[in-house]
Amino acid sequence: xxxxxxxxxxxxxxxxxxxxxxxxxxxxxxxxxxxxxxxxxxxxxxxxxxxxxxxxxxxxxxxxxxxxxxxxxxxxxxxxxxxxxxxxxxxxxxxxxxxxxxxxxxxxxxxxxxxxxxxxxxxxxxxxxxxxxxxxxxxxxxxxxxxxxxxxx
Numbered sequence: 001x002x003x004x005x006x007x008x009x010x011x012x013x014x015x016x017x018x019x020x021x022x023x024x025x026x027x028x029x030x031x032x033x034x035x036x037x038x039x040x041x042x043x044x045x046x047x048x049x050x051x052x053x054x055x056x057x058x059x060x061x062x063x064x065x066x067x068x069x070x071x072x073x074x075x076x077x078x079x080x081x082x083x084x085x086x087x088x089x090x091x092x093x094x095x096x097x098x099x100x101x102x103x104x105x106x107x108x109x110x111x112x113x114x115x116x117x118x119x120x121x122x123x124x125x126x127x128x129x130x131x132x133x134x135x136x137x138x139x140x141x142x143x144x145x146x147x148x149x150x151x152x153x
Contacts, residue, residue, distance in 0.1 A: 012028045015031075016028055020062055023047070024042065024056075024062050025043055025045050025059070026040060026041075026042045027041050035074035035075055036104065036105045037104055037105075038067050038102070040063050040100065040101050040102075041098060042055070042059060042060075043097070044095070044097055053096075054096055055094075055095030055096070055099060057091060060140050061089045061142065063101050064089070064129045065087070066084075067103045068084075068105070068129075069146055072113070072146060072148065076113065076114070076148070079151050080117075080150055081148070081149050085146060086145040089140050090141045090143075092137075092140060093133075093138070095131070095139040097134050098134050099132065099134075099139050100132060102129070113125060113148055122148065123147075123148050123149070124145050124146065124148070125145070126143060127144045128143055129142045130142075
């Protein structure tokens with residue numbers, strides 16, 4: 001149990017040195033202790049840009065990939081199984097400079113999931129996130145479908 005507490009306490013640091021994030025220049029800037037708010041940033045570098053000098057699409061997607069699943073795992077607890085089921089990204093404008101994305105999970109959303117799983121064996125929930133540039137313009141929209149079910153007794 002103590003290992004889990006140490007990992008949770010230092011999770012932002014672990015995420016920032018995780019090879020896919022480190023290599024893409026992705027930084028978790030803020031991770032609330034309750035796992036309901038996470039802010040992520042990525043600056044444009046030579047190693048995360050594409051042929052035309054804008055953010056590489058795979059790096060933009062990586063910014064949004066794991067967070068809703070992790071937030072739900074931490075907020076629902078060990079009695080639930082949470083998996084990413086599908087994802088899509090829609091590029092709106094070329095990403096230049098620093099880009100950021102914020103993830104939010106409300107108490108009502110968590111309660112709604114628990115309530116739905118009292119009636120159904122498994123559910124899917126769709127979450128949206130917008131990756132924005134420094135001016136606030138939307139660079140990409142990410143949609144994540146997360147599969148959730150209660151563990152069998």
